[in-house]
Amino acid sequence: MIDQPLSRRAWLRTAAGGAAAALVAGVASSALAQPAKPATPATRGASTALKSAKPAITVYKSPTCGCCEKWIEHLEKEGFAVTATNSDDVEKIKREVGVPARLASCHTALVSGYVVEGHVPAEAIRRMLREKPSIAGIAAPGMPSGSPGMEVPGGRKDAFDVVAFDRKGKTSVFASYR
Numbered sequence: 001m002i003d004q005p006l007s008r009r010a011w012l013r014t015a016a017g018g019a020a021a022a023l024v025a026g027v028a029s030s031a032l033a034q035p036a037k038p039a040t041p042a043t044r045g046a047s048t049a050l051k052s053a054k055p056a057i058t059v060y061k062s063p064t065c066g067c068c069e070k071w072i073e074h075l076e077k078e079g080f081a082v083t084a085t086n087s088d089d090v091e092k093i094k095r096e097v098g099v100p101a102r103l104a105s106c107h108t109a110l111v112s113g114y115v116v117e118g119h120v121p122a123e124a125i126r127r128m129l130r131e132k133p134s135i136a137g138i139a140a141p142g143m144p145s146g147s148p149g150m151e152v153p154g155g156r157k158d159a160f161d162v163v164a165f166d167r168k169g170k171t172s173v174f175a176s177y178r
Contacts (some may be wrong), residue, residue, distance in 0.1 A: 071149030
């Protein structure tokens with residue numbers, strides 16, 4: 001676990017370095033590649049394991065926030081590999097990763113180069129990862145009742161939108177939950 005949050009610049013540098021290393025490794029291995037061999041039971045299992053890898057997501061949250069813990073449980077149940085990092089200054093992290101103030105919620109997460117702000121349903125995160133839009137991230141502004149982690153007795157669910165945002169603060173509706 002990280003004791004101090006990374007600055008946006010440090011996080012991007014680390015992500016870019018990992019992507020470059022993966023690209024170099026992929027180019028090097030393809031240059032030396034032999035013709036494909038038929039799949040065996042052992043190799044079939046290896047490729048299935050790669051396809052079913054859990055998306056890794058890091059959640060920055062207050063150490064005392066119960067709804068953040070419930071959102072993390074939601075993500076884990078939905079197949080994400082979650083690393084939770086407690087911070088006494090989550091607002092600083094939001095500023096560093098570019099969350100527009102009007103979209104802020106109680107926790108901020110990073111996944112595959114994207115920002116996820118607030119109680120965003122796992123299905124919206126999966127859609128973003130699958131479609132790879134040219135955005136900075138997505139947010140569920142505020143703390144909508146009935147959103148993942150904000151379930152209430154009696155099952156009340158408020159309608160809410162998940163909003164996409166770019167680095168300049170431009171927003172659009174990414175998904176609606178009614």
